[in-house]
Amino acid sequence: xxxxxxxxxxxxxxxxxxxxxxxxxxxxxxxxxxxxxxxxxxxxxxxxxxxxxxxxxxxxxxxxxxxxxxxxxxxxxxxxxxxxxxxxxxxxxxxxxxxxxxxxxxxxxxxxxxxxxxxxxxxxxxxxxxxxxxxxxxxxxxxxxxxxxxxxxxxxxxxxxxxxxxxxxxxxxxxxxxxxxxxxxxxxxxxxxxxxxxxxxxxxxxxxxxxxxxxxxxxxxxxxxxxxxxxxxxxxxxxxxxxxxxxxxxxxxxxxxxxxxxxxxxxxxxxxxxxxxxxxxxxxxxxxxxxxxxxxxxxxxxxxxxxxxxxxxxxxxxxxxxxxxxxxxxxxxxxxxxxxxxxxxxxxxxxxx
Amino acid sequence: xxxxxxxxxxxxxxxxxxxxxxxxxxxxxxxxxxxxxxxxxxxxxxxxxxxxxxxxxxxxxxxxxxxxxxxxxxxxxxxxxxxxxxxxxxxxxxxxxxxxxxxxxxxxxxxxxxxxxxxxxxxxxxxxxxxxxxxxxxxxxxxxxxxxxxxxxxxxxxxxxxxxxxxxxxxxxxxxxxxxxxxxxxxxxxxxxxxxxxxxxxxxxxxxxxxxxxxxxxxxxxxxxxxxxxxxxxxxxxxxxxxxxxxxxxxxxxxxxxxxxxxxxx
Numbered sequence: 375x376x377x378x379x380x381x382x383x384x385x386x387x388x389x390x391x392x393x394x395x396x397x398x399x400x401x402x403x404x405x406x407x408x409x410x411x412x413x414x415x416x417x418x419x420x421x422x423x424x425x426x427x428x429x430x431x432x433x434x435x436x437x438x439x440x441x442x443x444x445x446x447x448x449x450x451x452x453x454x455x456x457x458x459x460x461x462x463x464x465x466x467x468x469x470x471x472x473x474x475x476x477x478x479x480x481x482x483x484x485x486x487x488x489x490x491x492x493x494x495x496x497x498x499x500x501x502x503x504x505x506x507x508x509x510x511x512x513x514x515x516x517x518x519x520x521x522x523x524x525x526x527x528x529x530x531x532x533x534x535x536x537x538x539x540x541x542x543x544x545x546x547x548x549x550x551x552x553x554x555x556x557x558x559x560x561x562x563x564x565x566x567x568x569x570x571x572x573x574x575x576x577x578x579x580x581x582x583x584x585x586x587x588x589x590x591x592x593x594x595x596x597x598x599x600x601x602x603x604x605x606x607x608x609x610x611x612x613x614x615x616x617x618x619x620x621x622x623x624x625x626x627x628x629x630x631x632x633x634x635x636x637x638x639x640x641x642x643x644x645x646x647x648x649x650x651x652x653x654x655x656x657x658x659x660x661x662x663x664x665x666x667x668x669x670x671x672x673x674x675x676x677x678x679x680x681x682x683x684x685x686x687x688x689x690x691x692x693x694x695x696x697x698x699x700x701x702x703x704x705x706x707x708x709x710x711x712x713x714x715x716x717x718x719x720x721x722x723x724x725x726x727x
Numbered sequence: 728x729x730x731x732x733x734x735x736x737x738x739x740x741x742x743x744x745x746x747x748x749x750x751x752x753x754x755x756x757x758x759x760x761x762x763x764x765x766x767x768x769x770x771x772x773x774x775x776x777x778x779x780x781x782x783x784x785x786x787x788x789x790x791x792x793x794x795x796x797x798x799x800x801x802x803x804x805x806x807x808x809x810x811x812x813x814x815x816x817x818x819x820x821x822x823x824x825x826x827x828x829x830x831x832x833x834x835x836x837x838x839x840x841x842x843x844x845x846x847x848x849x850x851x852x853x854x855x856x857x858x859x860x861x862x863x864x865x866x867x868x869x870x871x872x873x874x875x876x877x878x879x880x881x882x883x884x885x886x887x888x889x890x891x892x893x894x895x896x897x898x899x900x901x902x903x904x905x906x907x908x909x910x911x912x913x914x915x916x917x918x919x920x921x922x923x924x925x926x927x928x929x930x931x932x933x934x935x936x937x938x939x940x941x942x943x944x945x946x947x948x949x950x951x952x953x954x955x956x957x958x959x960x961x962x963x964x965x966x967x968x969x970x971x972x973x974x975x976x977x978x979x980x981x982x983x984x985x986x987x988x989x990x991x992x993x
Contacts, residue, residue, distance in 0.1 A: 429894050449897035450906075462895040466913040475909070479900035527899055 381441035383407065384531055384563040388425045389434035390418070390587075397421050397587035398435075403531075403563035403580075405440075410566045410578030412598075414606055418587040419567040420459075423533050426565065427456050439530045439563070450479070455529030459536040461520035463508035469519045470495060470504035476527035494522035498556070514545040521556060532557075532564040538573055550576055571610040575599065583607055601725050603645060613647045614693045617727055620644040625724060632691045634717075635665045638724040645727050650683065652721035653695035656714040657705050665719055672711040675702060682707075686715055756974060763971055764964045771968045779946045780954040781972060787862060787950060788930035791869035795877045795926045798870075800919060803881035804907065818882075825875045832871050833939025840867065840940075864941035865948050869930035876929055877922035884918020885911070924984045928977060 384403040391397075397418040403409040411419040424430045426437060428449035437444040444452045455476075463472050473491035474484075482490065495501050498518040508516055517537060524532060537553060538546050554577055557564055568574050574581050575595040583591040583598065583606070591603040602608040608615035618627040618634075625634045625646045634646060654660075660667070670686035670693070677683075682702050684695045695715060697707075705713065764771065771777065806818055824832055840847040840858045850856045858864040888911065896910040912919070934952040941948040943957060951973050958966040 427894075427898050429897070449894070450900050450902050452898075453900075454898060456895070456898040458891065458895055462889075462891050464892060464896070464910060464913075466916075475896070475901070476899035479896075479902075479905060523899065533898075 381438065384426075384437075384439055384565070386426065386437040387435035388422050388437070389432055390421055390425050390430055391433040395421070395587065397425070399582075399584060399587070399589055401426075401565070401582065403565055405563055406561055407580065408557050408564045408566060408578045410568055410574035410581045411584055412568060412571065412574045412581050412607075412610070413584035415569065417584045419569070419584055420535055421587075422584070423456075423535050423565065423567050426531070427454055427533055428452050452531075453527070453529055454531045454533060455524030455527050456533040457517075457520045457524045457535065457537050460540050461508075461516045463511075463516055463519055463523070465508050468505045468507060469500065469511065472508070472519060473523045473526050476523060480527060490526055491522075494526045495519070498522045498552070512545070513541050514549045517541065517549055518552065521553065525556070525560065530562050532560055532562060534564065534566045536567055536569070538568070538570070553577060571599075600647075600723070601645070602647060603727075608647065613649055614653070615645060615647045616691070617643070617645055620646075620724060623719075625722075627691060632668065634722060635719040636722045636724050637719050638722075640724050640726060643727040644724050646722055646724045648717050648722045650694045650696040651681075652717050653686075653693060654716045655684065655695055655697055655701065655705055655707070656716065659714050660716065666722070667714060667716045670713060670715050672707055672709055672713060674709060675707055686713070759967060759970055759974060763967050767964070768968060768971075771965060772972070774965075776945055776954065777965075777969060777972070780949055780951050780969065783862065783865070783946070783949065784931055784951040784973075785976075787865045787869055788927050788933075790866045791873055791930040792877075792923055792927045794866065794870045795874045795930075796919070796923060799874050799877040799922070799926075800881055800912075802874075803878045803885060804911070806878070807882045807885035821878050822875050824872050829872050829933065829935030829937075830939050833868060833936035836868060836871060836936065836940040840864075859940060860942040860944060860948060862941075862947055865937055865950060868936040868940045869933045872933055872936050873926040873929040876925040877919075880922030880925060881915060881919050884915035884922075887918075888914050920984070924980065928980065931973070931976065 383405045384401065386401045388397060388399045388401060395418065399418070399422050401409070401422065411422060413419050421430060425432050428444070428447065432445060435445070439453070444454075463469075464475065467475065470488060470491050473494050474487040477487035477490045478484065492501065492504060495504055498521060500515060500518055500522070503511065503515060503519075508519070511519065517540075521537070538550055541549055550573065557577060566574070566577055578595060581592060581595055581598045582589060583604070585604060585606055591598060591607055593601070598607060599611045602611055602613055602615050605615060616625075616627045616634075618625040620636070620638070620640045620642060622641070623636055623639060625636055625644060626632075627634065627646075636646065668688060668691065670688040670691075672684055673687035673692075674685040675682060676685075678696070680699075681696045682699055684697060684702075684707060686693045686695060693715065701707075705711075707713070802821065806814065806821070837844060837859060839845050840850070842848065842851055842857055842859060847858065858867055892910050892914060893906050896906045901909065932952055933950070934956065937948070937950060938953055938956075943949050943953050945954075949957070951969055955966050955969045955973070958969060
């Protein structure tokens with residue numbers, strides 16, 4: 375999709391004020407683009423989505439979809455498709471009638487609406503469940519019916535609120551792949567809310583990170599994963615992240631308590647990031663001295679898959695290191711142990727703040 | 728072996744009053760059955776006055792229930808969904824007929840809808856419509872006392888219903904009326920049904936407001952309870968027969984709808 379889209383797609387500024395909460399977010403999405411809103415609980419992701427749908431009143435801003443300002447319109451006149459977190463399929467209607475609900479409201483006759491609905495059910499692979507009631511559907515099937523129902527109104531903008539959160543791990547994998555296919559086939563703009571970085575990485579063309587009602591970072595999934603700009607994003611993508619001043623290949627963190635050598639030649643305010651797996655731990659000061667070496671105390675040791683995550687406490691330079699179970703045994707790591715930690719200059723990654 | 732586990736045995740201090748309460752509720756019904764003139768039951772039932780009263784009771788209770796549904800469901804929706812000043816007061820007013828002695832309700836209806844009443848006088852002079860001492864008057868009196876049951880039941884169901892279904896319907900392009908008709912109403916249908924049953928049962932048994940407002944004319948305003956009352960003074964056997972019929976109708980309706988009613992009562 376080309377960058378200049380004129381006034382096609384979504385162009386919005388969402389201002390929502392409520393007691394103790396304040397959202398102010400500029401959001402764009404080109405036709406065919408999938409934008410993921412990623413953020414911690416209470417950051418305002420769902421509120422932003424509900425504001426787009428017209429389900430919460432806005433204190434200011436605008437919502438333009440294909441050039442038309444939707445803000446003055448009630449939810450039923452916005453032409454937006456929405457997939458809700460727990461799907462909200464109407465329990466008294468069959469799967470087919472659920473999907474036909476939107477076309478019926480748009481003025482299609484009963485028969486025409488059912489034909490459209492049957493077509494969508496077939497597309498999401500549920501043609502044989504047309505007459506099933508929602509309670510007879512599995513979580514994954516209900517999710518697909520909800521998607522079909524939202525797409526059947528031929529929306530200019532598709533909103534998905536945590537579309538995979540209610541699924542178990544196995545179904546989630548399957549439905550994520552299916553959802554990715556359907557999103558790729560959708561011609562309009564799509565906005566997806568999730569707190570799962572993997573969902574965002576797989577499904578979105580662009581990620582918008584919100585914290586406390588404000589945009590803190592946006593970019594392609596690869597960019598966000600490589601260049602986190604807040605502690606929240608760094609934890610999500612599993613990187614150690616610090617902010618500091620770079621000069622001549624050395625980054626000074628905090629008030630000069632710690633310096634890290636890098637191979638980048640940036641100067642000025644920077645972020646420096648490195649992966650937990652690039653941190654090496656030693657019981658005694660290693661010989662041949664790698665240049666970035668510091669002493670830290672082990673705050674926690676946690677099993678993660680076939681690796682062990684070691685939290686190192688050395689304020690303001692807390693870090694996490696991933697080591698093998700064998701290394702934990704060898705180094706006799708436990709809470710409170712004192713260790714030497716090292717990271718090679720070539721393993722660090724520096725980018726402008 | 729002899730002793731059962733202590734937790735499983737209900738304490739006598741609860742069981743005794745429970746049994747006494749049950750007996751108090753059931754014994755009068757039992758008395759009706761014992762004293763019924765079974766040998767002449769068939770012929771007594773077929774008397775025109777009994778059949779007229781039964782027909783009128785079923786008809787007016789059903790019409791009153793329909794009227795309650797048409798007026799009460801929108802009223803319940805308004806109380807549950809629309810924020811307006813004085814909503815608490817309105818809610819209290821709606822339930823007044825529940826605690827008001829029905830006779831007082833009948834008097835109040837006469838004062839408003841009577842031939843010389845506040846609204847009734849105008850209706851009479853402008854359209855020639857009068858309610859007192861007509862079958863329509865019976866329906867109005869029953870509607871007055873029965874509607875709170877429907878409103879309370881439906882409002883409870885509406886408050887318990889998940890509003891997000893209505894939001895989902897709105898995003899699919901449904902206006903508020905379509906949302907109400909195709910989503911809200913089906914979702915609260917059990918509550919509406921429960922309310923309608925209560926309402927119908929209350930209308931069927933209505934006595935005080937009916938006799939005050941509509942009088943006691945056989946074939947026109949004399950419903951079953953009125954016929955029972957009248958018969959008690961002249962022909963007690965007939966009163967028992969009429970009572971049995973009312974009892975049978977009530978039991979059949981309650982038995983048919985009990986599960987649904989119990990499950991959704993709030």
